[in-house]
Amino acid sequence: METQSVIQIKNLTKIYRDFWGRKKVRALNSLSLDVKKGEVFGLLGPNGSGKTTTMKLLLGLLFPTEGEITVLGKPASDVSKNEWIGYLPEESYLYRFLNAEETLDFYGRLFDMSPQQRKERSNQLIELVGLQNARKRQLKEYSKGMTRRIGLAQALINNPDLILLDEPTSGLDPLGSRDMKDLIVKLKNEGKTVVMCSHLLADVQDVCDRIAILYAGELKELGRVDDLLKEQHETELLTSKLSPEAVADVEAVLAKHNAKLLRHGHPTNSLEDLFLKTVQKSQERPGQRFVPAASEKS
Amino acid sequence: MNFDAKPFLLFSNIENGLMHWLLVFGSFIGVIFAASILISVGIYGVSGPVAVMGRVRQGLHDFLNLSPKRIWAISWLTIIEAVRRKALLVFVVFAFLMMFAGWFLDSDLRADLQVKNAVSFALTTVSWLTIPVLLLLSCWGIPEDIRVRSIHTVVTKPVRRNEIVMGRILGFATIAAAIVAMMGIVGYVWILRQVPNNASLICRVPVYGTLQFLDREGNASDKGLNTGDIWEFRSYIEGGTKASAAYKFPVDAPVDRIKLESRFEAFRTHKGRMGQSLLVRYVLVNPTKDLRVPLDSFEIKEFNLNEQYLERKLSFYDEVRMDKRTIDLFDDVVDQNSLTIEVQCLDSGQYLGMARPDFFIRLPDRPFAIGYFKAVLGIWLLTVFIVSIGVTSSTFVKGPVATLLTFSLLIIGQGFREFMIKLITGVQKGGGPIESWYRLVTHMNDTLELPDNIGIKIMQGIDNVMLGGLWLMQHLIPDLTSFVMAPYVANGFDVPWNLAIFRSLAITIGYLVPCLLVGYYSLTLRELEAK
Numbered sequence: 001m002e003t004q005s006v007i008q009i010k011n012l013t014k015i016y017r018d019f020w021g022r023k024k025v026r027a028l029n030s031l032s033l034d035v036k037k038g039e040v041f042g043l044l045g046p047n048g049s050g051k052t053t054t055m056k057l058l059l060g061l062l063f064p065t066e067g068e069i070t071v072l073g074k075p076a077s078d079v080s081k082n083e084w085i086g087y088l089p090e091e092s093y094l095y096r097f098l099n100a101e102e103t104l105d106f107y108g109r110l111f112d113m114s115p116q117q118r119k120e121r122s123n124q125l126i127e128l129v130g131l132q133n134a135r136k137r138q139l140k141e142y143s144k145g146m147t148r149r150i151g152l153a154q155a156l157i158n159n160p161d162l163i164l165l166d167e168p169t170s171g172l173d174p175l176g177s178r179d180m181k182d183l184i185v186k187l188k189n190e191g192k193t194v195v196m197c198s199h200l201l202a203d204v205q206d207v208c209d210r211i212a213i214l215y216a217g218e219l220k221e222l223g224r225v226d227d228l229l230k231e232q233h234e235t236e237l238l239t240s241k242l243s244p245e246a247v248a249d250v251e252a253v254l255a256k257h258n259a260k261l262l263r264h265g266h267p268t269n270s271l272e273d274l275f276l277k278t279v280q281k282s283q284e285r286p287g288q289r290f291v292p293a294a295s296e297k298s
Numbered sequence: 299m300n301f302d303a304k305p306f307l308l309f310s311n312i313e314n315g316l317m318h319w320l321l322v323f324g325s326f327i328g329v330i331f332a333a334s335i336l337i338s339v340g341i342y343g344v345s346g347p348v349a350v351m352g353r354v355r356q357g358l359h360d361f362l363n364l365s366p367k368r369i370w371a372i373s374w375l376t377i378i379e380a381v382r383r384k385a386l387l388v389f390v391v392f393a394f395l396m397m398f399a400g401w402f403l404d405s406d407l408r409a410d411l412q413v414k415n416a417v418s419f420a421l422t423t424v425s426w427l428t429i430p431v432l433l434l435l436s437c438w439g440i441p442e443d444i445r446v447r448s449i450h451t452v453v454t455k456p457v458r459r460n461e462i463v464m465g466r467i468l469g470f471a472t473i474a475a476a477i478v479a480m481m482g483i484v485g486y487v488w489i490l491r492q493v494p495n496n497a498s499l500i501c502r503v504p505v506y507g508t509l510q511f512l513d514r515e516g517n518a519s520d521k522g523l524n525t526g527d528i529w530e531f532r533s534y535i536e537g538g539t540k541a542s543a544a545y546k547f548p549v550d551a552p553v554d555r556i557k558l559e560s561r562f563e564a565f566r567t568h569k570g571r572m573g574q575s576l577l578v579r580y581v582l583v584n585p586t587k588d589l590r591v592p593l594d595s596f597e598i599k600e601f602n603l604n605e606q607y608l609e610r611k612l613s614f615y616d617e618v619r620m621d622k623r624t625i626d627l628f629d630d631v632v633d634q635n636s637l638t639i640e641v642q643c644l645d646s647g648q649y650l651g652m653a654r655p656d657f658f659i660r661l662p663d664r665p666f667a668i669g670y671f672k673a674v675l676g677i678w679l680l681t682v683f684i685v686s687i688g689v690t691s692s693t694f695v696k697g698p699v700a701t702l703l704t705f706s707l708l709i710i711g712q713g714f715r716e717f718m719i720k721l722i723t724g725v726q727k728g729g730g731p732i733e734s735w736y737r738l739v740t741h742m743n744d745t746l747e748l749p750d751n752i753g754i755k756i757m758q759g760i761d762n763v764m765l766g767g768l769w770l771m772q773h774l775i776p777d778l779t780s781f782v783m784a785p786y787v788a789n790g791f792d793v794p795w796n797l798a799i800f801r802s803l804a805i806t807i808g809y810l811v812p813c814l815l816v817g818y819y820s821l822t823l824r825e826l827e828a829k
Contacts, residue, residue: 059450061450061453061825061826061827079360079456082457083456085454087450089447089450089451093447093448093451094448094451095375095379097378097382097383106371106375107451107455109367109368110371110452110457111456112365112368151451
């Protein structure tokens with residue numbers, strides 16, 4: 001059965017013009033793509049490739065020069081679609097004079113939520129993003145990471161069906177970044193659709209089902225992450241530790257099948273994994289040193 | 299007294315007022331709509347008008363589906379923003395001024411003038427401190443939101459653009475109410491402490507009439523004589539002749555006695571008797587019954603108030619019947635709910651000057667606080683007007699330009715509108731801008747005829763186009779003088795609901811509606827990106 005499209009973009013072109021109406025830059029050129037319900041979709045591309053422009057066009061913050069956009073079955077300019085959308089902007093453009101509770105209460109009011117609903121939802125989200133100890137502090141006193149967290153909380157205030165995240169891990173430390181990615185996966189598991197744009201490829205690879213790669217406003221690649229990354233002409237084997245003799249035997253067997261061993265060695269963890277393990281151990285055993293001190297080494 | 303409340307009979311003339319507003323508002327909408335259709339055809343061809351109609355339909359939908367909760371949320375944000383950005387510190391400035399203002403107000407003046415100065419100072423200070431703060435807040439709020447893109451997190455919620463404009467206006471109006479109320483109360487207490495022992499705070503309730511002059515032959519005339527003194531506001535009747543000024547006052551239910559109060563000006567052509575002022579007489583007139591009731595003459599108090607009482611039962615010598623008569627003021631003199639009183643100057647060779655508000659029936663006084671807080675309400679209404687214009691202009695231009703635009707409107711509306719009308723109607727001599735420039739360069743004063751040639755005709759043609767623009771402007775820019783109610787209170791009068799409060803309220807609402815419309819479409823049709 002065909003999965004329902006949450007976002008449909010057809011031949012979308014956006015040209016930025018100057019005050020006199022002269023063309024300044026073509027930010028998007030004939031972009032067409034669909035985002036299906038329940039998937040995590042990544043928009044990738046270098047700076048200036050049109051990711052944020054696409055996101056703003058989806059939200060009706062910018063108007064298309066040409067083409068059509070349908071979000072949740074409604075035109076992008078229709079305000080009523082926003083009832084089911086959550087948006088985390090690239091920078092967390094929040095009101096710096098409000099504290100976390102006031103911020104969430106304010107955005108809750110914009111959804112006509114009752115005071116009780118707002119209070120419950122604010123408490124849930126503050127806990128979710130880990131800002132319990134800073135709930136009464138004005139946002140101007142927040143670090144960038146904390147601002148991203150409260151930004152995410154405001155995007156989720158209405159328990160949206162479609163969540164648009166613009167550079168969601170930007171400004172977050174590896175721990176925060178991991179939390180964000182875990183949250184995205186959790187949202188997907190709850191049946192929500194997530195569209196994120198990022199130039200941090202590892203983040204996208206970790207969480208996205210499908211991606212689109214943009215360059216200079218044009219769509220260059222579109223498909224499932226696994227499919228796009230799969231090397232069709234190579235095979236990967238992962239074994240327990242092999243002796244040099246065993247490696248030589250493997251090479252002999254491969255030669256029999258007209259194949260050769262391209263690379264062998266010990267697999268490495270990602271730096272992110274190492275960092276997270278170290279932090280986790282530190283939390284479990286505070287005060288314990290994992291690396292010998294300089295004096296102990298000597 | 300040097301002010302004259304302009305008649306504005308809202309409730310008796312509400313249909314005319316509403317029709318006039320609908321005409322202007324309808325024309326405004328019509329012109330914008332026609333221009334939009336033409337421009338859309340020019341840019342998008344046949345699909346242009348369809349898109350315009352789509353926007354109109356969307357606008358109607360958005361205005362019919364407003365959410366009071368969302369509007370109040372935006373207002374709440376506006377209030378919190380103003381408070382956290384320390385806008386209320388203006389109150390500290392006010393308190394500081396009030397602490398030391400007494401040192402600088404002249405305590406050697408006559409007691410009533412001291413009261414007048416104190417009241418004027420308090421109310422003027424409230425206006426001058428509140429208006430700039432609200433002007434800046436309202437003109438910078440939305441542009442700042444767009445600049446730092448915090449508006450992105452609002453418009454990506456189910457918030458309609460008109461809710462943003464309304465919320466902002468409501469929020470700023472609430473802040474203005476808080477500031478004005480606090481300052482008003484402190485100002486009131488300060489005034490009470492400033493009143494000298496030999497003076498009191500009064501709040502007279504006048505009933506003004508219409509004024510008709512009769513010249514020395516007894517013929518009706520719109521104006522009296524011009525003595526070279528104030529001519530536009532006040533004119534004069536000649537003493538010892540048939541010249542008089544007939545005041546026609548509206549009178550409602552009968553009362554036991556009526557208090558009359560006047561303040562006439564004397565213009566002397568000779569000294570007269572030393573120590574004696576001009577002799578004046580009131581004559582009650584009922585034209586229907588051909589009844590003339592001359593009252594006892596009295597000497598006017600120059601530069602001060604004359605107070606007389608009209609008893610319901612009046613005895614007088616009837617010069618026609620040659621007999622003493624007693625009449626009932628309401629049964630015999632009042633004609634069709636109008637009381638006509640002629641004022642005559644009895645000193646020949648002397649002149650008595652008067653204007654419409656120089657003579658009135660004085661109803662029982664009200665507490666001073668009522669008049670004072672009505673004037674405070676007037677200041678608040680003016681700030682609401684400014685906030686509406688400020689927020690609206692900030693939806694299509696940046697903060698500094700919006701501030702300049704709103705400030706210009708305020709200045710023109712309060713001080714230069716009359717001048718614009720004089721220029722348009724030709725009362726102000728010297729022609730349009732190019733003719734004025736030509737006269738300056740060629741040293742021609744404004745009474746000299748210009749030469750009759752093609753160059754002059756072209757110049758006057760261009761001037762006429764410019765004056766046409768000015769004509770349009772004076773229809774768009776409101777008369778904001780009615781918001782200034784301090785003169786009423788400072789001069790010891792109550793602020794009339796019909797003449798001042800309702801008038802200001804009507805102007806505010808009259809402008810608020812198009813402001814909401816312009817603000818809505820301005821935010822809807824633009825991309826909310828900082829540029």
